Amino acid sequence: MSADIQNPDDDLPEQLRIRREKRQQLIDAGLEPYPTDLGLTHTLAQVREAYDPEVLGADHHTGDVVTVAGRVIFRRGTGKLVFVSLREGDGTSLQAMVSLDGVGEESLERLKHLVDIGDHLAVTGEVITSRRGELSVQASSWAIAAKTLRPLPNEHNPLSDEARSRMRYVDLIVRPEARDNVRVKAKVLQSLRRTLDERAYVEVETPVLQHTNGGAAARPFHTHVNAFDESALLRIALELHLKRSLVGGIDRVYEIGKTFRNEGVDNTHNPEFMMLEAYEAYGSYDTMADLTRALVVDAARAVGRTVVPGRDGSEIDLEQPWRRATIHELVGEAVGQQV
Template identity: 70%
Template sequence: MTDPHGPRTTPAPEDDLPEQMRVRREKRERLLGSGRAAYPAAVPRTHTLAEVRATYDPQGLEPDTRTGDVVSVVGRVIHTRNTGKLCFVRLREGDGTELQAMLSLADLGEEALDEYKHLVDIGDYISVTGEVITSRRGELSVQATAWEMAAKALRPLPTEHKPLSPEARVRQRYLDMIVNPESRRMVRTKAAVLKSLRRTLDERGYVEVETPILQLTNGGAAARPFRTHLNAFDQPMLLRIALELDLKKAMIGGVDKVYEIGRTFRNEGLDSTHAAEFSMLEAYEAFGDLETMKELVRALVVDAARAVGRTVVTGRNGEEIDLEQPWRSASLLDLVSEAVGTPVSMETPLDELVKLADAREVELQPQWNAGEVLLELYEQLVEDTLVQPTFVEDYPEAVRPLAKPHRSKAGLVEAFDLIINGVELAPAYTELNDPVIQRDRLVEQSLLAAKGDPEAMELDEAFLRAMEHGMPPAGGMGLGVDRLVMLLTGAGIRETILFPLLRPE
């Protein structure tokens, strides 16, 4: 029999391979020579390991019980013990479920048992067919009458004597998932969070859509974009930095409650809370406002926490954060005033704000206006001190060009950032829907971009044209999905992203 999935010969000289890989390649050759496939297209499998456990564990079978039920199961070999005429094999499947298989001389015969002993390694996938029993020690097991190789592993798994380094855990996430149950749980936790976010929005009548990742202009956020080129149009293009503008176009078109969960890209620094490519949820509701978004954001976060069983999490310095408790709202100006020890407002002269920043070693850019200085004071002195859930609201107009002017506070807009555990989790606005004011603000942004500000938004005529057809009053929000998973698990952002971007080896 030949292996339909590859040649028998190795692609590299044997002398160039590590010893374990050389031994495993030799076993592959011997498998093929014995008539067994190393990578068959299919192997016997009637039950998952989880299904076997779900069927028999609740029965509380006594030791040395034979059920009379024959199954075929498949798993990765994670441990094997050879006692001569009997081999004990620990199998594991993708969700972490484990089950013992017992391969005996009496049931398999000398040839099949000998082949198992000499051809199977830790890390291989095998199929085992046999009766479901309990061992003399009461261990639920499959008493094998046949086995087949499902996939031969040519590289060894990490061991407790040679574990993965922290860098390798991220770079070789698949290995990390094989050997570390918390990494396998992270994948399912994030999936549960995504499912919960969609369920919360769907139950409220929101419609999920998809919008383009390739953009002609950068809008919807202050961020540095990635640049690329569309050969078909001979056109420079950008990867989107936000989902906002296209979702608003959908709302203008009549999708009154609209959302998207999608990948966004920002060509900026990487640290424990920032990634170049990340998952974002944005939602917009016609005839909603900032208060509507407060209720929605809280529901999204609390529902996700309940979905993964983590409504109480540990914050900085061990502080307990009970997400079910009421969340507070606080004015950015009040928070900055408290931090600097003197009242500040939109009427505070720029030079006084600069002096306050200099006294606290807060670095500023010389071209910044008063609103931008106030924002920097908040971000440097206040944000990371807010451990309990806080809606920080009333932002200066200059730093939130897509938000509606405040109904009662001059110079401010109706906007908030939700901060939990010192990290911005979800910004939201009462959305600006006056196309004349929006054009003026985007023109200001485009002038900053023309002067070299890499994060300034560009003038998006297609978006403005859509607004000029009539955009309803609306509330809108964005939520960093990866940061929400960070909050609920205590992990860093690289651990929440399955395959994060890394420097080349």
């Protein structure tokens, strides 16, 4: 056969092709581009917490050796000293100083030529402060923790709303607000469960696949259970099975789970979303109102935001007493007469 076999990498954009070539160079040099054990001793946050550069002063050597890792978000230097900024998931960053004296000529040149912005890097070295007083790790060795094959988005050309929605992992990398939202949501979920658990509510898991939907008026997703040769629906609400649990003797019950509605999509509606439903035997709308307030206030305390902006631009202190009103009272106010 005279036709040459085409290399699939030939059709890749230049940046992707170059990064794949660098990964291959690491492999050819006997270096693992995705090692499983880095021997880490500290997180970047732990180093930051343990050493105060203002107390240490400029150009200080602690004598303490650590091994840390993070994503490369900045790199400068082409001579005998390279500065690398590492960042971990919570946003904590730390400078690594990789010098000719510290790691040797071959290792330094490999760093310059094979490490890109976005790569994950592990660094072992002494905790020091630089001449400018910046807390740093003076590297005695380094290793690739994970070689990235795609470049990060340019900060001057941010992701569109659609791209952020379709590539959440990229959004998490480039936007601290996105990472903060993940942690805030986790704290809110922990708070909700804690508040309910303290009030003797029992968390249950109810079926996602159902034969009939209830608890809401919405268009469901349809599927088929091959083992039973029967049609099924993804649940549109949590209500019915929770009420069956109540009937069965679980006097206080709740569930936090995903529900699915095959309807419109916009900034406030998604086909797949999370719900919280709770039910209490012998309760009333007054007891549920008390529970609702406790859930909201406890969650606000958990994230440190008990004062929130109102729709009219005013500030609302969630810890202050809440107004109580019936539907009839509110409708009467709106129409200007007693209902």
